[in-house]
Amino acid sequence: MRKPLVMGNWKLNGSIDMAKNLVAGLRKELSNDTACNIAIAPPVVYLDSVKHQLDGTNIILGAQDVGIHLSGAYTGEVSVEMLKDIGVTHIIIGHSERRTYHKESDEFIAKKFGVIKEAGLVPVLCIGETEAENEAGQTQAVCARQIDAVIKALGVQAFNGAVIAYEPVWAIGTGKSATPAQAQAVHKFIRDHIAKQDAKVAQQVIIQYGGSVNDKNAAELFTQPDIDGALVGGASLKADAFAAIVKAAELAKK
Numbered sequence: 643m644r645k646p647l648v649m650g651n652w653k654l655n656g657s658i659d660m661a662k663n664l665v666a667g668l669r670k671e672l673s674n675d676t677a678c679n680i681a682i683a684p685p686v687v688y689l690d691s692v693k694h695q696l697d698g699t700n701i702i703l704g705a706q707d708v709g710i711h712l713s714g715a716y717t718g719e720v721s722v723e724m725l726k727d728i729g730v731t732h733i734i735i736g737h738s739e740r741r742t743y744h745k746e747s748d749e750f751i752a753k754k755f756g757v758i759k760e761a762g763l764v765p766v767l768c769i770g771e772t773e774a775e776n777e778a779g780q781t782q783a784v785c786a787r788q789i790d791a792v793i794k795a796l797g798v799q800a801f802n803g804a805v806i807a808y809e810p811v812w813a814i815g816t817g818k819s820a821t822p823a824q825a826q827a828v829h830k831f832i833r834d835h836i837a838k839q840d841a842k843v844a845q846q847v848i849i850q851y852g853g854s855v856n857d858k859n860a861a862e863l864f865t866q867p868d869i870d871g872a873l874v875g876g877a878s879l880k881a882d883a884f885a886a887i888v889k890a891a892e893l894a895k896k
């Protein structure tokens with residue numbers, strides 16, 4: 643049985659006060675004994691203080707991105723060892739916002755995957771097609787290409803203990819979530835694609851859905867057999883909505 647992971651990606655939102663209030667809200671809403679894994683990924687400058695605010699909870703600390711270098715003359719970069727140093731365990735990479743605005747390639751993202759694995763942490767690899775690719779019937783080809791870049795660089799075993807987040811770009815921040823059936827079909831495709839190389843790796847890999855997940859549509863998404871939780875943007879900024887999504891994941895997977 644895979645334990646679902648519900649992860650909040652705060653993106654470029656927040657302040658010291660907002661982080662304090664949000665974490666306090668989560669502490670109130672969530673028990674410490676949840677049947678699913680819970681993570682939050684605040685902006686990098688707040689990670690250290692949020693880590694302390696999470697003391698005594700089972701909420702995992704995540705980061706939204708990482709550099710590929712470990713140290714040296716790379717102004718502005720943050721290394722995986724630094725994130726590990728302050729208690730981060732899960733790191734989102736390949737988010738469509740980074741692929742688009744920062745022109746990150748599949749190969750570059752595979753390098754990030756490699757440094758995260760090397761450090762013993764958990765990569766959360768975002769994949770997914772744009773609206774135009776979806777309309778052109780390229781969803782499977784795009785997802786396969788984004789996964790194959792990692793397999794080519796690191797081998798399929800790299801997905802042991804890793805997380806994939808299927809986030810169709812057209813569903814991100816649009817309020818237009820994929821339907822449970824649409825998402826399930828792609829999740830199954832992703833799992834089968836990995837299974838072609840290694841069935842065991844495919845069985846254990848966590849595949850989250852992301853894209854306009856909220857407290858209303860989460861429960862139905864989570865009833866799908868290959869949807870192992872969610873990567874949540876907007877709704878992760880409200881403690882009650884995020885907690886409701888966590889509870890939906892627990893109920894669905896019991």
Ligand SMILES: O=C(CO)COP(=O)(O)O
Pocket residue numbers: 651737809813814815816817852853854855873874875876877
């Ligand atoms: O990009 C996302 C999470 O990484 C999804 O964002 P929304 O939940 O705001 O659509």
